[in-house]
Amino acid sequence: MPVSSDLPDAFCRPLRDLADAQSIVGEIEALLSTRQLSLRLPPPVPNTCCGRGCNGCVWQGYYQALGYWRDQARALLG
Incomplete structure (x- = not known):
């Protein structure tokens, strides 16, 4: 799925380890909050x-579920 240029790289970066995952989640939650959206x-x-x-x-299940959550956030943000 192409990523809109106005979305941060939290939607592009790979989920390689827990530190990456936590950083990405924090960035996405902050963006959702800024736009007053909830997920x-x-x-x-x-x-x-x-x-x-x-x-x-x-851990495989976690990263798969987190990828799905990230896709939902991307869709919500447009």
């Missing part, structure tokens, strides 16, 4: 990872 809360950070690299790890 459901982003997905919660997982706390049940066993660290064994499981197929279908909770």
Whole structure:
């Protein structure tokens, strides 16, 4: 999906790790607030990872859900 030039790079940057994810969420929430728009809360950070690299790890689900949340914010912001 093309990104509008008036949207910040929070919609373009990859979700590589938790620090990136938290930064992106903060930027998007600030932008939504500035425009007086509301969106459901982003997905919660997982706390049940066993660290064994499981197929279908909770982190994979988190980043997928966060990507969907980011897409919804993008659509809401136009």
